Amino acid sequence: MTAKQHESEIQTLKAQHSIEMEQLRAMQVRLKSESDRLETNLRTTNMQLDQQIQENSSLRATISTQSSNCLALESDNRALKMKIERTETTLAQRESTIEKLERELSESQTIVRELEQRIRQEETIRRRLHNTILELKGNIRVFCRVRPVSPSDNARKADTSTAQIKYPDQEGREIEFAHSTGSATGSQIEKAYPFTFDRVFKPSSTQDDVFEEISQLVQSALDGYHVCIFAYGQTGSGKTHTMEGPLNADAKSMGMIPRSVLQIYEHAKALESKGWVYTMEGQYIEIYNETINDLLANEGTDSGKKHEIRHGPNGITTITDVTTVMLTSPAKVAALLKKAAHNRSVGSTQMNERSSRSHCVFTLRLSGKNTITEEASMGVLNLIDLAGSERLSQSGATGERLKETQAINKSLSCLGDVIYAISNKDPHIPYRNSKLTYLLQNSLGGNSKTLMFVNVSPLMSNFNETLCSLRFATKVNSCTIGTATKRQVKA
Numbered sequence: 001m002t003a004k005q006h007e008s009e010i011q012t013l014k015a016q017h018s019i020e021m022e023q024l025r026a027m028q029v030r031l032k033s034e035s036d037r038l039e040t041n042l043r044t045t046n047m048q049l050d051q052q053i054q055e056n057s058s059l060r061a062t063i064s065t066q067s068s069n070c071l072a073l074e075s076d077n078r079a080l081k082m083k084i085e086r087t088e089t090t091l092a093q094r095e096s097t098i099e100k101l102e103r104e105l106s107e108s109q110t111i112v113r114e115l116e117q118r119i120r121q122e123e124t125i126r127r128r129l130h131n132t133i134l135e136l137k138g139n140i141r142v143f144c145r146v147r148p149v150s151p152s153d154n155a156r157k158a159d160t161s162t163a164q165i166k167y168p169d170q171e172g173r174e175i176e177f178a179h180s181t182g183s184a185t186g187s188q189i190e191k192a193y194p195f196t197f198d199r200v201f202k203p204s205s206t207q208d209d210v211f212e213e214i215s216q217l218v219q220s221a222l223d224g225y226h227v228c229i230f231a232y233g234q235t236g237s238g239k240t241h242t243m244e245g246p247l248n249a250d251a252k253s254m255g256m257i258p259r260s261v262l263q264i265y266e267h268a269k270a271l272e273s274k275g276w277v278y279t280m281e282g283q284y285i286e287i288y289n290e291t292i293n294d295l296l297a298n299e300g301t302d303s304g305k306k307h308e309i310r311h312g313p314n315g316i317t318t319i320t321d322v323t324t325v326m327l328t329s330p331a332k333v334a335a336l337l338k339k340a341a342h343n344r345s346v347g348s349t350q351m352n353e354r355s356s357r358s359h360c361v362f363t364l365r366l367s368g369k370n371t372i373t374e375e376a377s378m379g380v381l382n383l384i385d386l387a388g389s390e391r392l393s394q395s396g397a398t399g400e401r402l403k404e405t406q407a408i409n410k411s412l413s414c415l416g417d418v419i420y421a422i423s424n425k426d427p428h429i430p431y432r433n434s435k436l437t438y439l440l441q442n443s444l445g446g447n448s449k450t451l452m453f454v455n456v457s458p459l460m461s462n463f464n465e466t467l468c469s470l471r472f473a474t475k476v477n478s479c480t481i482g483t484a485t486k487r488q489v490k491a
C-alpha cells in the first residue's frame with residue numbers, strides 16, 4: 001500500500017474516529033443527562049424512602065400505643081364484665097330480698113290491721129273498765145285540800161297562827177282538825193274533829209298531785225260522760241288556785257281547768273289513730289246574785305243581756321246568748337281563761353270582790369265521732385269555782401253584801417239539797433231552786449260523775465268556817481249517786 005493510500009486510509013480512519021468521537025460525546029452527553037436524571041430520581045426516591053421510613057416509625061409508634069391501649073381496654077372490659085356479673089348477682093339477690101320484704105310488709109300490714117282492730121276493741125273495753133273503776137270509787141267523790149299559809153295572809157296582817165292539823169292514815173284519806181280550849185278547872189282540853197274523804201291533800205301537795213287524782217274523771221268526759229268538778233270553800237281557801245291556778249300561771253302552777261283541757265287535747269289527738277274525731281267548745285259564765293253573766297263576752301257587750309237556761313231533749317244544756325268558743329288549740333283555751341279572768345276582775349273592782357261572791361262555771365262540750373266503728377259520744381265537763389261559803393254570822397254583811405251572801409248561801413244549800421235528794425232517790429229533785437243547780441241539772445245525778453273539792457284554810461282564825469266546810473263536804477261525801485250512763489248519740 002502506498003503512502004497516499006495510507007494517508008487516505010488514515011484520513012478515513014480519522015474521519016471515522018472523529019464521527020465515532022462525536023457519537024461518543026453525544027452518547028456521553030446523553031449518558032450524563034441520563035445519569036443526572038437518575039441521580040435526581042435517586043434523590044427523590046431517597047427522600048420518599050426517608051419519608052416512608054419516618055411514616056413507618058410513626059405508624060409503628062401509633063401501633064404500639066394502640067396495642068397498649070387495646071390491652072388496657074381489654075383489661076377494663078374484663079373488669080367491667082366482672083362488675084356486671086357481680087351487679088347482676090347483687091341485683092338478683094336484691095330482687096329476692098325485695099320479694100321477701102314485700103311478703104313481710106304485707107304480713108306486717110295484716111298484723112297492723114289486726115292490731116288496729118284490737119286497739120279499737122281494747123279502747124272500747126278500756127272505756128268500760130275505766131267507767132267501772134270510777135263507779136267502784138263512787139260517782140260522787142269528795143277531795144279535801146288544805147292550802148298553805150300564803151304571803152297574802154301575812155300581807156293582810158291577819159293572825160297567821162295555824163290550827164292543829166293531823167293526817168292520821170297512810171292512804172291520805174283522813175284529816176283531823178283540833179284546837180285546845182280552857183276547861184272550867186283551868187286545864188287545857190284538846191277537841192279533835194276527824195273527817196274522812198276520798199282523798200286529802202296536804203298544804204305541800206302540788207297542782208300535779210291534785211290533777212293526777214282527777215285526770216281519770218276528765219278522761220270520762222272524753223268517753224261521753226257528764227262530769228262536774230266543784231271547788232267549795234270559804235273565801236280565800238284556795239278554790240280559784242285549785243281550779244285556775246295563780247295569775248300568769250306556768251306549767252307547774254296552772255290549775256285544774258287548763259290541765260283538764262290540755263289532757264283532753266292530748267287524749268283526743270291520741271284517739272285520732274283509733275278513728276275518733278272530736279270537736280270541743282267552751283263556755284265560761286258566772287252566776288252572781290242568781291243572774292248569769294257571760295265571762296267571754298267582749299267588754300261592755302253583756303250588760304243588760306238576759307241569759308236563760310234551756311235543757312235540750314238530747315241531755316244537752318244551753319244558755320241563751322252566751323259566747324261559745326270552738327276550742328281548736330290549747331292556745332285558744334289560754335286566751336279564753338285570760339278573757340274570763342279579765343271580765344271577772346272588771347266586775348270585781350265595780351262590785352267589791354265579786355270574784356269570790358259568784359259561782360264561775362267553765363263548761364267544755366266534747367262531741368266525738370268514730371269514723372271507723374261508727375260510735376259517737378257527747379261528753380260534758382263542768383269545772384265550777386263556787387262562791388265563798390261564809391256563814392252570814394261570820395261575814396258581818398249588811399245591805400247589798402247581805403243580799404249577796406244570802407244568794408250564795410241559798411244556792412250552796414240548794415246544791416247540797418240536790419245532791420242529797422239524788423242520793424236519797426227522792427222522786428222530786430229540787431234542781432229549779434237555784435240557777436246553779438238548774439244549770440247543772442243534766443250534769444248532776446244518775447248520768448254524771450261528780451267531784452267536789454272542799455278547800456280549807458289552815459289558819460286558826462278560819463277554824464269555824466273550816467269545820468262548816470268539812471261538815472258540808474262530809475254530807476256530800478256520804479251521798480251515793482246512781483250509776484253513770486254514757487250519753488250515746490247517733491253518729
Ligand SMILES: Nc1ncnc2c1ncn2[C@@H]1O[C@H](COP(=O)(O)OP(=O)(O)OP(=O)(O)O)[C@@H](O)[C@H]1O
Nearest residue numbers: 147148150152235236237238239240241355356388
Ligand atoms: N295550794 C296553794 N298553794 C299556794 N298558794 C295557794 C294555794 N291555795 C291558795 N293559795 C293562795 O291563797 C290565796 C287565796 O286563794 P284563792 O284566791 O284561790 O282562794 P278562793 O277560795 O278562790 O277565794 P275567793 O272565794 O275569794 O275566790 C291566794 O293568794 C292563793 O294564791
